[in-house]
Amino acid sequence: MPTQTMSRCLLAVAATSLLVAIEASAQARNSGRDIGAGCASCHSQNIALGKIPSLAGLGNAELVARLIEFKSGRRAGTVMPQLAKGYTDEQIELVATWLSSESTK
Ligand code: HEC
Secondary structure, three states: OOHHHHHHHHHHHHHHHHHHHHHHHHHHHHHHHHHHHHHHHHHOOOOOOOOOOOOOOOOHHHHHHHHHHHHHOOOOOOOHHHHHHOOOHHHHHHHHHHHHOHHHO
16 A cells, blocks of 8 residues: 555544544533433432432542442442442443533533
């Protein structure tokens, strides 16, 4: 293959990879947002259903840690242990990322 054709080919591969990566990150953001919509029904500050803690300012790592603790039973709770069991570790990462960044923008 001539060098010029090869460069074009490599450029096309690089551009495609970049598009795939951008698309994947948009999908991850959307998944986090979709899961997070369910969390907001209880955790939103506009709804006063007893003592539901605010998630604002917890940060990504802390959110993941607490959700994993609920899921594994190391952290006590009423609804959260059951809820957390319904999500994969990957979904927990996605929603924590959403809640700690995008949702507050
Ligand atoms: C049905 C209402 C409800 C929904 C829906 C809900 N939560 Fe909760 N959440 C609670 C309650 C109540 C607590 C206090 C612990 C308990 O009793 O389970 C809590 C506690 C937490 C905590 C610990 C906060 C702290 O200060 O320690 C985290 C983190 C959390 N929820 C994240 C989430 C996420 C993420 C979602 C969505 C996947 C979610 N919650 C959906 C009711 C809810």
